[in-house]
Amino acid sequence: MKKVYSSAAAALDGVLKDGMLIAAGGFGLCGIPELLIKAIHEAGTKDLTIASNNCGVDDFGLGILLSSRQIRKMMSSYVGENAEFMRQYLSGELELEFNPQGTLAERMRAGGAGIPGFYTRTGVGTVIAEGKEHKDFDGETCILERGIVADLAIVKGWKADESGNVVFRKTARNFNVPAAKCGRICVCEVEEIVPTGSLDPDHIHLPGIYVHRLIQGEHEKRIEQRTTRKEA
Amino acid sequence: MKKVYSSAAAALDGVLKDGMLIAAGGFGLCGIPELLIKAIHEAGTKDLTIASNNCGVDDFGLGILLSSRQIRKMMSSYVGENAEFMRQYLSGELELEFNPQGTLAERMRAGGAGIPGFYTRTGVGTVIAEGKEHKDFDGETCILERGIVADLAIVKGWKADESGNVVFRKTARNFNVPAAKCGRICVCEVEEIVPTGSLDPDHIHLPGIYVHRLIQGEHEKRIEQRTTRKEA
Amino acid sequence: MAWDRNQMAARAAKELQDGWYVNLGIGIPTLVANYIPEGVEVTLQSENGMLGIGPFPYEGAEDPDLINAGKQTVTDLPQTAYFDSSESFAMIRGGKIAMAILGAMEVAENGDLANWMFPGKLVKGMGGAMDLVAGVGRVVVVMDHANKAGESKVLKRCTLPLTGQKVVDRIITNLGVMDVVEGGLRIVELAEGVSDEELRASTEATIVA
């Protein structure tokens, strides 16, 4: 049972379908599955609903799927970095479902964990709560949020072994773990694939059971806000 | 803000209270907070409710709190290893709330994560579902389970740094992570405390934010079922 | 005649498919690991927080930090990953485990399973069994066809408290293999030396087709 594919296009072969729901890892441009996004762009799959905290920038990350009008709907917490996003949204071409960031992460985690719904205080008394079931727990009002199960998860790790065990690096872990878990199929791109047995089994962030297909590739890893201090 | 205490008794000073709810890590005798259990035994705290997957054996682990009648109620999934447990339970001296193992782990995780309730298919149509709210999700009937927030969590790690970041070893991680997270106060015993900065920040299993007090000590680490194979 | 424990385990091992992640219960199901077919790579999950269970350790190499869900000392494999119990059951409940092979006290023709409690007897607890049957992709039960009193354990309705409702897909006993289908059980295979009549006669559940 080989999980390693030769390219992003090969790893997505037979998996993409118009109208599907894709969960994508990454926060801003940090830890995004840039190679798989490019391959989806090239495949031309359309009417996509994408659950992702952000939507990239105009010419990088998920933003390139906006320019090509492949995205019908976003489920996100923050989309401020993208002019084309705003244009399509304000003109009604793009549907947008805002989720509080933690609720979005937990919805993905829940979907992957077989939890169809959970209660949270987050968003009570705000537009987020509208139309959602309310329930009191020990005097505290909560709303019911639903787990997300995606048709496909696309995520980006640092290293993976051939059996699909993945490790992430620093804050590039972010949404990649919950996104991967909520995908019926999960395709993962990494900077390096190492032989099975090379990773310490106590250090695995995403066990291979969650990862169905794997590619290694070169990553641009663009920085959104380069902020530095002066040498002392 | 020092988290490191000199002994289990010192780390529990001011924390123990009759009638409290304690979440304990460990699976069988693997990864149990044996030093903290002994210290609770010596402190004589009573009427305890303990959320723990198992209840030790007669003379080790939580079993020693049974012999001394310090436990009023157990929330567990499996208690088969303990004759005294069965005696007290059948005679009505001990209350027992069975939880499916995954539900127990998820209830702890939820309590720590500010999720007061979640839905699960586990236990539907069984005694576990009796008296619990039922709700259908996409045609699948689920029951509502509640998050557990414990007054105190007692857990056992392998190594910790002085800031409270903890790493576990192999299957000794088990319930220690969810138990730690659901405690209003979490006391952790480890085999070795290392200087802050010694652990790789990508390898932390339990971030220091969850750990309020920390002790280092000698562990017996008893094996319950020593099973071996013959040399080939 | 009929299958012995090892033959039942060997038959159950034929259920495994290459690349699957599988959970094996205690008892006969544990023996299935000894019969995994050539060329089929299966990763065994242990619900106490491990994917990739290896064989028992050599004497002297037992590690108290490395046990399976039956609390036996085990070893790891190159693909092993460890995780905590909430993560372990997240993958079970989330349907990531393709199959669980479990023992049973009773199975009913509608797929109901009872394997954790004899009322009035010592009750040890359900452990992870309720989570497994509710969560995994496919549930295969391996058990003796009859209890010690010679009564069928394959029933019209379970009499013991359930572990799960309508959860069993396939039943493997010493007498043969049956699938839970619309209206009852379908005989898939007979054990060596067991006739169709014999299996039917030994089974309380409705056999269809």
Add this chain to the structure above:
Amino acid sequence: MAWDRNQMAARAAKELQDGWYVNLGIGIPTLVANYIPEGVEVTLQSENGMLGIGPFPYEGAEDPDLINAGKQTVTDLPQTAYFDSSESFAMIRGGKIAMAILGAMEVAENGDLANWMFPGKLVKGMGGAMDLVAGVGRVVVVMDHANKAGESKVLKRCTLPLTGQKVVDRIITNLGVMDVVEGGLRIVELAEGVSDEELRASTEATIVA
């Protein structure tokens, strides 16, 4: 007179207590990190998956895998731990973060907070703000007392869509410090050169006592 941005940040920093885990929002709250009092050890959480945010990197040492919630490059510290987003918000929602210091568009006397959306304008999203105000132990808002039109942002009722209901504990503006109490706001402290009358006159919300 009144406090400038840095003075507001310095005042907010006095809210911090030794050993606390704290989340700082974007804008003035970020500056609070520069004023943490001597002897007070505070660990900063970044909701994208980090405890223990260090200073900005030196030029050339930026790491694209290491950013804060404002997407700025940062560094780590000896006590740093990384985790995924679901874990990050588990600790936020679970009340493990002692305090969040956040900016605001409007705050009301009942503790309502609006800081994510001007209807009709570009809507960027709430990010983690709703989770933070619902989950952390204590919410301190740091903002200018008035908007650009000179109107009070400290109101009887918020007019903008809420981030959270009854969530703010303390408000620090350029004019002073106010607590949300029964019946309205209580003045805790006046900024240098600001009189009690001046603060009251600049505030739409009810000031009690």
